[in-house]
Amino acid sequence: MTTTDTQTGDIRETFKDFLASKGLRVTNQRLAIFDAAYGNSDHFTAEDLLEHAREIDDSVSRATVYRALPILTESGLIREVDVGKDYKFYMANKNATTFQAQVICLDCDKIYEIDAPFMEWYGKTVADKLGLNVESQRLQVSARCGGDPNSACQRGGKTS
Incomplete structure (x- = not known):
């Protein structure tokens, strides 16, 4: 959409x-x-x-x-x-209806946005248990394509 x-x-x-x-x-x-x-x-x-x-x-x-x-x-x-x-x-922030996590390819710097609706719940639950109010939260995963030519990485699995 x-x-x-x-x-x-x-x-x-x-x-x-x-x-x-x-x-x-x-x-x-x-x-x-x-x-x-x-x-x-x-x-x-x-x-x-x-x-x-x-x-x-x-x-x-x-x-x-x-x-x-x-x-x-x-x-x-x-x-x-x-x-x-x-x-x-x-x-x-277009069409973002849920919490967005990022997966960042360390080989090509491509950032993938992934819906992670559970994170909003998790952050609130943890903060509530500690008596705190959530100000911000983020989920970022750093990954490498691992040499897989079929990966989503723009370098197609090439690491050099």
């Missing part, structure tokens, strides 16, 4: 409302960054986002992208995926 133009328009309005609630201006550059993020069907870096946003509005600066990413993340419209490198990946 893909996000329709109507859904994206509704989400764009949600982003505008979020900006207003934070006392931030709705600018063409911020909207171009939003459109670039939601136009991307895969994970992206800040530099990828800059490239795509500039295709929409060539006045978008690198600084504007780096300032917009925490705003988009705080709004819940995109999520940050930290894979333990010098940079982070991001992904638009």
